[in-house]
Amino acid sequence: MNKDKLKEMLIKVQNKEIKIEEAVMKMQQLPYDDLRFAKIDTHRELRKGFPEVVLCQGKSIEQIREILKRHIQHSKTVMVTRADQNVFDAIQSEFSEIKYFEQAHIILLGKKMQTKSEKYILVITAGSSDIPVAEEAAITAEIMGNKVERLFDCGVAGVHRLLYNTEKIYNANVIIVVAGMDGALPSLVGGLVNKPVIAVPTSIGYGASFGGVAALLTMLNSCAPGISVVNIDNGFGADYQAHTIQNLNGE
Amino acid sequence: MNKDKLKEMLIKVQNKEIKIEEAVMKMQQLPYDDLRFAKIDTHRELRKGFPEVVLCQGKSIEQIREILKRHIQHSKTVMVTRADQNVFDAIQSEFSEIKYFEQAHIILLGKKMQTKSEKYILVITAGSSDIPVAEEAAITAEIMGNKVERLFDCGVAGVHRLLYNTEKIYNANVIIVVAGMDGALPSLVGGLVNKPVIAVPTSIGYGASFGGVAALLTMLNSCAPGISVVNIDNGFGADYQAHTIQNLNGE
Amino acid sequence: MNKDKLKEMLIKVQNKEIKIEEAVMKMQQLPYDDLRFAKIDTHRELRKGFPEVVLCQGKSIEQIREILKRHIQHSKTVMVTRADQNVFDAIQSEFSEIKYFEQAHIILLGKKMQTKSEKYILVITAGSSDIPVAEEAAITAEIMGNKVERLFDCGVAGVHRLLYNTEKIYNANVIIVVAGMDGALPSLVGGLVNKPVIAVPTSIGYGASFGGVAALLTMLNSCAPGISVVNIDNGFGADYQAHTIQNLNGE
Amino acid sequence: MNKDKLKEMLIKVQNKEIKIEEAVMKMQQLPYDDLRFAKIDTHRELRKGFPEVVLCQGKSIEQIREILKRHIQHSKTVMVTRADQNVFDAIQSEFSEIKYFEQAHIILLGKKMQTKSEKYILVITAGSSDIPVAEEAAITAEIMGNKVERLFDCGVAGVHRLLYNTEKIYNANVIIVVAGMDGALPSLVGGLVNKPVIAVPTSIGYGASFGGVAALLTMLNSCAPGISVVNIDNGFGADYQAHTIQNLNGE
Amino acid sequence: MNKDKLKEMLIKVQNKEIKIEEAVMKMQQLPYDDLRFAKIDTHRELRKGFPEVVLCQGKSIEQIREILKRHIQHSKTVMVTRADQNVFDAIQSEFSEIKYFEQAHIILLGKKMQTKSEKYILVITAGSSDIPVAEEAAITAEIMGNKVERLFDCGVAGVHRLLYNTEKIYNANVIIVVAGMDGALPSLVGGLVNKPVIAVPTSIGYGASFGGVAALLTMLNSCAPGISVVNIDNGFGADYQAHTIQNLNGE
Amino acid sequence: MNKDKLKEMLIKVQNKEIKIEEAVMKMQQLPYDDLRFAKIDTHRELRKGFPEVVLCQGKSIEQIREILKRHIQHSKTVMVTRADQNVFDAIQSEFSEIKYFEQAHIILLGKKMQTKSEKYILVITAGSSDIPVAEEAAITAEIMGNKVERLFDCGVAGVHRLLYNTEKIYNANVIIVVAGMDGALPSLVGGLVNKPVIAVPTSIGYGASFGGVAALLTMLNSCAPGISVVNIDNGFGADYQAHTIQNLNGE
């Protein structure tokens, strides 16, 4: 309810076109759909430019199914993250247009959003074990209507693999760098380009990698400026910011 | 040395316009200025769009002075971060155009860069103790030629202070949210807008704030998508990314 | 054994109404029932206003069964927490009045305590994945004889979901706020009301949530005053304090 | 602005007693006083039952003075926490009614609030080194209009010191237990009483006390139910919740 | 090889009772039995008063069997710790005198050592979930020939359960206190007695107990003097020191 | 008040040799001296075999002086730990028999306790920087009436320094091993002897020693059995347990 809507309503009150009780009620009306165990944020698309995304973790298949049924009534594009194969198998038959991206653990109900711009988001990984997180970012980006390029397995230990792809890097609009273990790659990329770099630490590694903490700390302490960081394994979040940045260009 | 430059050089070699030895040397020539204890990265401006920034921490006043003298020969704008008052006092007399931003702990040699766009970066703080970090971000942004708006002391504990400024928030191009203690503000801001939000945890707090770790973790775990995080107290880094995003728009 | 009881006993000694040996024995008599592997604290109800609660974690089904049989002889209400379905299945047939609260993982033997007051405890969650912990709190509260209201899935990322329920919040007597991930919700609630807020971090999240540590730290560092915190996932403990506060009113 | 106020306003709009523009403005009017570097939350007293408290940490003496001058115009009672002696010395002369509580590091401008109830908050410490934190809680409580009893230096290592004061403990309405080092005291107190116990870990200790973390963890893991915890050294926060509980009784 | 043995050998050399080569060989002879993957420390019994104990963790059943066969040739008492039921099942048939202590996860080959003294080691637990660790200590003590008394489920939350057993506590020679969660019990016991108290943190708990770290820190920071601590869940190690202390008395 | 005392008292009550009120009072009489900010535990000597020890940390000189004056009225031996030179200078003139042990940071009022046994406590350090903590242990031991031997600077890096002193080690009754950095020495000593070994980690080291945490963890994980550990830099606590063990022998 913005300023203009408020004014309009008050004029109607003044003109006695609506009753006071009705006005009070409207001004307090719930802008979400209540499922008792979940509140469907139906205004999210207006507020954030993309409908609320459903995170599977910690929800029963029953809950996921019920939430999705409600969501698909409001949006043409419903995205589900951290979905195991068995979630997909359990709900697949109940939705007409549904697709599972296996590596990314993402379910798409309905259609991808339309691509608006030729500027691409580049997703780079240090190792091949980092690919599932990178795919979570890339598929999210594509569903949200962005062009995506991928550059996988370019870690610092063999730096020429990165340096021979500099053109692809320089031409990107936003760069997502996904790395586990030492997490050193974003520093290198950040030193090369003049574009926003979003670093995603992954839980790949063992021993003193502490489930991605080592990579996370490396990235937070990067000596190359212009890098920001998201949570460990949060490919979705990295793209969400990349998408927000892409949108600025299109405006 | 890009593809075209390389081609051009090889043609000269073929035409015997330059000697082979000279060509080899040119291709290996140092693109930096060597001070023995520091290598001035004179190509940084071309590569990153802004000259290398000098971090005072861990450097002697002698070293800072020497580095700055070299820098000012290459750039019209030289920026120094984490500079205490006594650094400024010690070097002030040796530079003709020098200014100290006390709260931000920044020294500027030469001129701010020109403002290219009317789109502003908004810097929000949760408390008034977070202002020095916020000013590091804001002054950096202004020196780099960005328009900046400030919204200070709007923490979650008095949420109406934020909600009464939604217009300022909605109109920003990029938002930097600076918060210590519980670090909860970026989640709230991130839930409201469709713009990139860069969160800066500060070391403000005591006890289990662990010098900013509590705020850092809050921000990394934000349930509002579109938020990325920089190191504790790293106002400079937050703006650097914000500036990179601003630049995309201007292209 | 308080001062008055002591006096009374000494008078009996003086009057030779009881023998000295008997007096010594009485003064040392065990106020608990000894099962060798567990000491049933039969005075707990007098001392704490509610009989000892049985925590399943770390106990064999054999031990749980034996402890419960002894408990039910002393109390009309016996509550068992952190009970898996298989614990319930294994013991169900041996008790005449028994009920399992699946989401809350609580078993109730006998009857709920009587509700004394119309003032309610409000249990709020940030996400729908936090509900099991919230239900542990809510069911505990109901068994202990409190009125409970629930408000689930109201996280900071969609703040209007909370703000449209302010009436429910303002009318509560005590508020329990359950949140994982960034744990930011208690700060927001704490800033709105003038009632005790008990924050429960949950282990919901991934990566740098460190099994609830991020949410725990956020809550301990809350910039809204009047908030206290219990252990991660400790819905039971949160209610226990809420119940103690409710009891103060009733006195 | 609650439901009734809203209704009243809409009636005035209908009756054209106020103009629409004026109504819009009123509904958006800032409920805080803006000092640019701090937003004085002048509605806090209405919302939270006590005016906003000023935390000195991280603020310059200049800022503290300016904030206090504004505050004292709105409230009869202004409280300043974490104030060193030199803050008090610097501002003392500018306020007519000002007092410094040395151990508690609290400055009081104006008068304590009136005591409403005979029920007291009991503040217990484990050691004598924990007294400054306990005094922060106790003085806060007294300024907020509560009766306070103190019981200092009653740690677990000499348990009889506590057990000989059980009467004082049983008669309290709310109990604040302040302990550093092993932080074991709240568990003991929590096992004895049927009242809300708020535990405050202190940074007293050395080595593996990690600045209060050991005590904090002990308290969070207390096996006595009914205990909640606040941040390390946060005597103020402990009382704030205690005060909120006291207020419930008085209603 | 001590001073006297050395002297004796040198005399034999002087008297040509043994050859020089033989003397060199003897002085370098391996005082252990070499299994390639394990070196059986056959001198351990002389040096430490008890034969080397076999820790199952990280060893294959094949290795355990082979090690035990070698051990039983050298000692009348062979003790195996951290042995699961399946280890016992796999090796049981191959040894004539073998016994499994289920709660303690200990296998005994051969006979317990003879009890030398009436002075007993007292093993106390805070909860009934701590019993397995306590039994590891108690059974170890009994196998090593000590008298043991047990006092289980006496946590701080119901302090009278401990206080009604003070006689048993005062008469002990060494006290082992086993506690998880808040780990507060050793402080209380340590404050009561004038005997060595060895504290064993257990991994019992959840959330911020961090697998026993909370209890470990509590114990290291105990404000009662005379307490020392062993590793989390290390019942064996606690008894080993208790046994060493018992032995001093018997000398 | 033990069982016999209780019986005796009840007989007096029966015989009307004392009044009931007097009996009640006696049974409730405070066994400590109350200074308001500290409760002097005057029964500590009876209960623990040594009068309460005063820890300077966190106390003002005013408080220390007042506590000591009260203590010296009850005991012939008063010991003060963690006392800086300036504490000693401030109070020295007010006590007739006072001595400062500089390295150990201990003040002794009155006389050392009498030595009862020829069996000695051996205090070993790994490096010479660990000596202050070792001296805290050694001086505490001597004041408590124990014979002490010292063996300093015998770290694992030059293992022969230890091995050439095995006689001194074998003849000790209890061994305190003080080590910082890698904290490896107690494992080595523990592998050699059949006596209780109490390990004291020190905060000596830098970088990843984390103020003694590395040494603490090494000691807790020692693969030599019979070792227990006290807090970082807690020489006092190590001796306190050693002293308790010595006392067992003397009984």
Place this chain on the structure above:
Amino acid sequence: MNKDKLKEMLIKVQNKEIKIEEAVMKMQQLPYDDLRFAKIDTHRELRKGFPEVVLCQGKSIEQIREILKRHIQHSKTVMVTRADQNVFDAIQSEFSEIKYFEQAHIILLGKKMQTKSEKYILVITAGSSDIPVAEEAAITAEIMGNKVERLFDCGVAGVHRLLYNTEKIYNANVIIVVAGMDGALPSLVGGLVNKPVIAVPTSIGYGASFGGVAALLTMLNSCAPGISVVNIDNGFGADYQAHTIQNLNGE
């Protein structure tokens, strides 16, 4: 492409023996084989003296198979680490010359490299549970063409087991010391020899060993100089450095 190759190419350009386009292409040609999900670093053998090693962790069997097929085309020796039995079973039939080292979890395709030197790498373990990590180091070393000696189960708790093998230790060229729990062994070895000692912490232990962190910290803080450390359980990495050192000798 080194200096000489560059010169040679430029001469060809000058002599028009190759076209400029061809020269540009060659200078930019990818020195790796691109599998889309992995970039085979075919120049690794030239650059690092050993072909790229395949780490199984985080890769599907499909990916491993495809990567290995490509690798075996370029190298005579292909090494796979962290391979479970089921990986070996799945791929065994597809390669003609393949061998599985069970304890080391290593698969070898093709032949071991030839042994160049008689100088041996010595691999020592503290316990027998550390052997799998030690074997990872030893087998890697042997595959890379080094002579290896093993010395297992020589921990600090029975120091004579080590001291009776000093000859083997003194004659080694490089020493790898593998230890879990207290991780004290490398300090002892480092104090004895004048050779590089590479320490490998293992995750063997429980409780406060924190999955190898305790051993890691011990090693980093070793008071014996000349020791460096690799990641927890990283036997492969330890040997890789040892091999690099061996190679220096052979040059």
Place this chain on the structure above:
Amino acid sequence: MNKDKLKEMLIKVQNKEIKIEEAVMKMQQLPYDDLRFAKIDTHRELRKGFPEVVLCQGKSIEQIREILKRHIQHSKTVMVTRADQNVFDAIQSEFSEIKYFEQAHIILLGKKMQTKSEKYILVITAGSSDIPVAEEAAITAEIMGNKVERLFDCGVAGVHRLLYNTEKIYNANVIIVVAGMDGALPSLVGGLVNKPVIAVPTSIGYGASFGGVAALLTMLNSCAPGISVVNIDNGFGADYQAHTIQNLNGE
């Protein structure tokens, strides 16, 4: 005392060339010089190839002076690390041949050892703030008789600075890489060369660098093989291993 020395001695015993008592004594003779607070390890030079190095940290100037006087009697080269200017000023006048290396915080008594080989140790730093740690390594190396090359301020953020010095890197025998903040440089160097790389994390950085922990973890998790790590800021230790490797070559 090795095997040959032992044989020789036994022959003398047999021949009665020395008395048995003398032989026993010789075999037990102390191979160190005892200063009571420090044991001078006079055999260290024989055992480790370099005399014991004196670490100033935690020692008084009195102790340092006394230790050095004793050392200089045994060695021509005495090295003192972590020495502040004031240590040097206090002892300078008492030694004839003494020199202070200011950046490295090293004092040299006597002469550097003779350089044996032309192969050099290369010391690289990421930033100019890392130089003091690098100088500790470099000066140590030079005193120990090694040739040293330096390459400072070559961090990953400006990767060309490193790549333009590849010749210097390829020709080194051992490489020490010193880096704070993100600690990413060793991974990059390790990916380029076939030489042992020793990584030194520094405490340079702020916020989530946690005093060098971030850099330490990055290095331990390096995805480039052949890298080992020493403690934070331990330039001395890094060189010590480099020197040991250099020595292997010279044999």
